[in-house]
Amino acid sequence: MRVWIETPSGSGNPGVSCEFRICAQNVSERALGGTISLQPPLCAKSDETMEFKTGILEPGADWEREVTVKFLYGGRTRLYCWEKEAQMETFGWAVFDVKGAGYYSGDTHAHSSYSDGKSSLDENRTSMLDKGHSFLYSTEHNTLDHLKEIEAFARTQSAERFLHAAGWEYTTRCGHAVTYFTAGEPYPPEIQGSSPNLARWQRFVDEITSAGGLVFLAHPYEAPCYEFGDGLLMNIDNIAGIEVWNGFNYHALNSRNRRAFSRWDRINARGVFHCVGNAVSDAHTAKKHGNPFIKGYLKELNADCLREMLENGRFFGSNGPELYFRMDEFRMGETLYINEERKTVKVGILLFDPAGRIEKIVLYRGGVNTSGQENPVKAVAEASPSSANERRRFEVFFELTVSHGEFYRVEAFTEFGAVAFDPEARKQEAGFAFTNPIWIERM
Numbered sequence: 001m002r003v004w005i006e007t008p009s010g011s012g013n014p015g016v017s018c019e020f021r022i023c024a025q026n027v028s029e030r031a032l033g034g035t036i037s038l039q040p041p042l043c044a045k046s047d048e049t050m051e052f053k054t055g056i057l058e059p060g061a062d063w064e065r066e067v068t069v070k071f072l073y074g075g076r077t078r079l080y081c082w083e084k085e086a087q088m089e090t091f092g093w094a095v096f097d098v099k100g101a102g103y104y105s106g107d108t109h110a111h112s113s114y115s116d117g118k119s120s121l122d123e124n125r126t127s128m129l130d131k132g133h134s135f136l137y138s139t140e141h142n143t144l145d146h147l148k149e150i151e152a153f154a155r156t157q158s159a160e161r162f163l164h165a166a167g168w169e170y171t172t173r174c175g176h177a178v179t180y181f182t183a184g185e186p187y188p189p190e191i192q193g194s195s196p197n198l199a200r201w202q203r204f205v206d207e208i209t210s211a212g213g214l215v216f217l218a219h220p221y222e223a224p225c226y227e228f229g230d231g232l233l234m235n236i237d238n239i240a241g242i243e244v245w246n247g248f249n250y251h252a253l254n255s256r257n258r259r260a261f262s263r264w265d266r267i268n269a270r271g272v273f274h275c276v277g278n279a280v281s282d283a284h285t286a287k288k289h290g291n292p293f294i295k296g297y298l299k300e301l302n303a304d305c306l307r308e309m310l311e312n313g314r315f316f317g318s319n320g321p322e323l324y325f326r327m328d329e330f331r332m333g334e335t336l337y338i339n340e341e342r343k344t345v346k347v348g349i350l351l352f353d354p355a356g357r358i359e360k361i362v363l364y365r366g367g368v369n370t371s372g373q374e375n376p377v378k379a380v381a382e383a384s385p386s387s388a389n390e391r392r393r394f395e396v397f398f399e400l401t402v403s404h405g406e407f408y409r410v411e412a413f414t415e416f417g418a419v420a421f422d423p424e425a426r427k428q429e430a431g432f433a434f435t436n437p438i439w440i441e442r443m
């Protein structure tokens with residue numbers, strides 16, 4: 001069976017019903033019947049999996065059904081479909097764009113043929129759109145030559161619903177950094193030397209940030225030649241964050257990225273500044289763009305809102321599952337101020353896996369009292385779904401006593417990442433998502 005979804009043309013609007021068509025074709029040699037599943041996104045009014053019986057189909061016969069989906073809020077998103085008995089063989093999706101405030105996803109570190117990437121800016125954008133993403137930072141090595149072409153795109157009508165921006169990756173022999181919102185600024189002085197130098201890097205970071213830019217240290221453990229070393233990582237100030245999941249060569253759960261997660265926690269356990277954890281593809285091909293991705297709430301799809309989200313870490317990183325985390329009314333990336341030594345708060349975690357393969361969620365706590373430890377975060381709660389429905393949408397609420405100086409973040413595990421899934425090769429990888437922390441501070 002072949003299964004696909006036809007979307008209405010143009011964009012939708014929150015509160016307005018849209019007609020989709022779910023289609024199947026019997027591509028086998030014999031008469032077949034089956035159950036077709038449609039998974040609307042989380043932003044749909046009803047995100048229940050819909051199931052339809054096709055009845056017996058002769059070889060080559062088509063089947064279709066109109067489906068109405070109403071969206072509650074905006075964002076570009078994916079609707080998934082598959083044949084129930086053969087999910088992996090038939091798993092497919094359609095992308096649909098809903099205007100207005102909502103959760104938007106994208107990639108903030110990737111390359112085109114303007115530096116060492118293999119694909120054009122246009123091909124990279126198309127790959128992002130096909131995956132259901134809404135923003136892309138093309139960050140070329142030590143150049144802004146791509147800025148002109150990106151500015152030309154920004155003047156086209158397509159730019160209304162896709163934010164393409166030019167960043168740069170500052171590459172030296174002793175560490176790489178990705179900078180945003182620096183367009184037009186003079187190229188910073190070369191950082192010389194054969195080993196990372198804290199004072200020189202700090203000058204570079206200060207120069208970029210005082211000009212209104214953001215600096216993220218890239219892939220700290222991708223390879224020994226890119227390592228900054230603890231002397232720099234544990235002492236540099238003023239950076240917006242570090243890449244904890246760089247997808248160029250490795251999955252989030254590979255030891256190189258896990259080391260970056262652990263350093264990230266150690267930086268935050270110092271309690272000096274809020275260090276944001278970013279997930280990027282660092283793709284050099286169009287195909288790899290947007291895997292992994294980040295997703296966060298944007299009032300509008302524009303550079304100012306994206307800056308706010310990046311600077312504060314109001315997002316999760318993922319290769320498929322969607323992960324949302326709250327403490328009282330505070331969301332990931334926000335600070336919960338308390339008056340007293342301790343406070344009991346209400347924790348809410350929601351994990352959505354369109355493929356219905358959730359395995360577990362883990363809540364971690366770190367804090368200034370753990371700053372000397374090699375691994376400063378400890379799991380304080382862990383939960384696994386107990387029904388098929390919970391494996392698709394898993395929501396937990398519980399109370400927790402928190403103290404100032406702590407931070408909390410969540411990781412989630414699924415059988416495979418839907419956005420990383422390659423339909424041609426039927427290639428899958430373990431699904432993973434993480435949130436940025438919620439910070440607990442004294443009022």
Ligand SMILES: [Zn+2]
Binds near residue numbers: 109110282
């Ligand atoms: Zn790169």
